[in-house]
Amino acid sequence: MTPDPRELIDAYLDDVLPPESMAALEHWIRAREENAREFAMAVRLHDRLRDELTAASSATTPSSRRATDTPGARASGGWAAWRRTAIAGVAASIIVSLALWWTLSGSPAAAAAVELNRVIEAAASVTDRTYRLSLEEVAAGRPPAGMSDRAESKRPPKQPLDNAMLTVGSGHRFVLLRTTRDGRPFVTGSDGLEGWAVRPAGPVLVSRDPAHFGRDVPGHEHGMSLVDLNEALNQLRAAYELRVLPVEKAEVGSAPASEATRLLVGVKKPGQRGPMRVEVTYVVVTGRIVQMRFIDMPYGPDRVTVRLTLENEDPRGDAFYAHAAHHAADRAVEEEDQP
Amino acid sequence: MDERSRQATRLWTSAQPAVSAFLTSAVRDFSVRQDLLQDVAVAVIESFDRYDPSRPFAAWAIGIAQNHVRTHLRRIRRDRHVFDDDTVAALAVTFASPELSAPEPLEHLRDCLEKLPPKSRELCDLRYVEDLKPAAIAEVNGMTPNSVAKALQRIREQLRECLERSQSLHRGAYDARPA
Numbered sequence: 001m002t003p004d005p006r007e008l009i010d011a012y013l014d015d016v017l018p019p020e021s022m023a024a025l026e027h028w029i030r031a032r033e034e035n036a037r038e039f040a041m042a043v044r045l046h047d048r049l050r051d052e053l054t055a056a057s058s059a060t061t062p063s064s065r066r067a068t069d070t071p072g073a074r075a076s077g078g079w080a081a082w083r084r085t086a087i088a089g090v091a092a093s094i095i096v097s098l099a100l101w102w103t104l105s106g107s108p109a110a111a112a113a114v115e116l117n118r119v120i121e122a123a124a125s126v127t128d129r130t131y132r133l134s135l136e137e138v139a140a141g142r143p144p145a146g147m148s149d150r151a152e153s154k155r156p157p158k159q160p161l162d163n164a165m166l167t168v169g170s171g172h173r174f175v176l177l178r179t180t181r182d183g184r185p186f187v188t189g190s191d192g193l194e195g196w197a198v199r200p201a202g203p204v205l206v207s208r209d210p211a212h213f214g215r216d217v218p219g220h221e222h223g224m225s226l227v228d229l230n231e232a233l234n235q236l237r238a239a240y241e242l243r244v245l246p247v248e249k250a251e252v253g254s255a256p257a258s259e260a261t262r263l264l265v266g267v268k269k270p271g272q273r274g275p276m277r278v279e280v281t282y283v284v285v286t287g288r289i290v291q292m293r294f295i296d297m298p299y300g301p302d303r304v305t306v307r308l309t310l311e312n313e314d315p316r317g318d319a320f321y322a323h324a325a326h327h328a329a330d331r332a333v334e335e336e337d338q339p
Numbered sequence: 340m341d342e343r344s345r346q347a348t349r350l351w352t353s354a355q356p357a358v359s360a361f362l363t364s365a366v367r368d369f370s371v372r373q374d375l376l377q378d379v380a381v382a383v384i385e386s387f388d389r390y391d392p393s394r395p396f397a398a399w400a401i402g403i404a405q406n407h408v409r410t411h412l413r414r415i416r417r418d419r420h421v422f423d424d425d426t427v428a429a430l431a432v433t434f435a436s437p438e439l440s441a442p443e444p445l446e447h448l449r450d451c452l453e454k455l456p457p458k459s460r461e462l463c464d465l466r467y468v469e470d471l472k473p474a475a476i477a478e479v480n481g482m483t484p485n486s487v488a489k490a491l492q493r494i495r496e497q498l499r500e501c502l503e504r505s506q507s508l509h510r511g512a513y514d515a516r517p518a
Contacts, residue, residue: 010492015367015472016484019420026426036433043364044439045448045495045502048356050369052448053467 009042058285112242122287128169128316135162137305173321174227187326188213196323203332224274240266260284347387354397357440365408379404397440405431451501
């Protein structure tokens with residue numbers, strides 16, 4: 001019985017074609033141009049499915065993937081996000097080739113700039129993201145001369161950053177959840193209109209200056225505030241020498257080992273403010289940042305190396321950034337005196 | 340970027356889907372395809388000055404890809420059953436043809452994927468995202484390998500039909516074949 005060519009093609013694509021049938025497939029392909037064309041069309045669809053579905057899958061975060069993991073959830077929705085990012089993913093693979101082009105043309109800085117643009121674009125498409133902060137190194141410093149005259153010197157010592165959770169949203173909104181040295185939660189944030197601090201005890205403090213309690217978020221002192229990722233990444237472009245390091249396949253943050261990641265490294269130019277070195281790990285296909293390291297970053301009187309690992313990109317809603325979401329309704333609220 | 344570089348970038352961007360599909364037709368393995376695609380991109384970039392603009396660019400790029408494929412298949416031919424050089428050459432000509440090397444619209448494929456039933460979508464994810472073969476998929480979802488292979492065949496057929504219908508509608512003609 002002559003095997004069905006369509007079955008031969010599908011078996012070949014799925015790598016289940018018996019060796020004895022390989023000759024039959026080859027003979028069929030070479031018999032007529034129409035056969036070769038039919039085979040090529042099947043392969044083209046097969047190849048495109050790989051790119052489309054891989055890009056779409058890379059675009060979903062672990063938590064959102066869980067939410068869409070049931071047949072009902074998949075059928076009912078969640079396609080808008082992957083539809084958008086599937087376009088970005090396929091385009092990104094093309095742009096990766098362009099970056100390679102520039103690199104080989106003798107312009108690694110240009111290649112890094114292309115990659116940074118992709119990362120910035122990918123970051124702009126997400127509204128809320130939550131990071132875990134890890135303090136890798138602290139170099140204790142003495143306050144510089146004249147420190148006693150500065151407003152910073154009047155503030156209480158900063159609470160520990162290690163294992164803090166930082167959620168940032170559009171419009172300079174943020175929530176920073178830390179644990180005090182005695183194990184109690186200390187939450188600061190801003191909803192874009194006012195800044196606030198929910199301390200372990202005592203009234204909630206609120207300020208009409210939305211940035212008032214943002215001083216505990218690393219980077220604010222030197223134009224690389226993590227509250228505004230877009231601003232921080234643009235600062236990277238302006239004040240840092242950039243390089244792109246090779247693709248890795250290892251589990252990084254929320255990116256599983258199956259997703260190739262790349263490292264974008266920035267070394268501060270002389271005379272510029274900010275950490276000495278910044279490392280951004282991002283998913284190659286989508287440009288999505290999964291981890292950032294800020295090495296030798298000024299933080300109060302100290303210099304720290306802090307790592308931010310993306311935990312999720314779950315939408316939080318406006319209410320999350322207001323202080324009321326983080327304390328009991330009957331807690332006293334006081335307006336902080338401005339210095 | 341100078342005008343020549345811009346032109347080369349534009350041409351490669353257009354030709355890449357056809358080159359990628361040609362590579363897949365010969366090597367099947369997606370990660371091997373990706374490695375070869377990078378190698379071909381490098382080779383195209385390095386030899387762009389030798390490209391004759393009177394020839395179709397896709398055909399020229401696929402010619403470069405064919406060399407890479409031959410080298411790769413020569414290395415693995417002892418261990419795997421792969422196409423011979425004549426078949427690869429015939430496929431290179433086919434993929435370089437204007438019809439197959441023209442960029443195709445993506446929107447229709449995404450829409451057609453959305454119409455797949457959830458179970459079919461899951462199979463596609465296992466095959467194309469996780470890169471599992473039918474036997475491995477069968478272990479995951481309790482089907483037999485043969486059932487998985489048949490299901491994938493049906494899914495591809497459904498997608499092909501959906502694409503044909505969508506493209507007909509897009510062109511203004513109506514295809515009345517049942518789904």
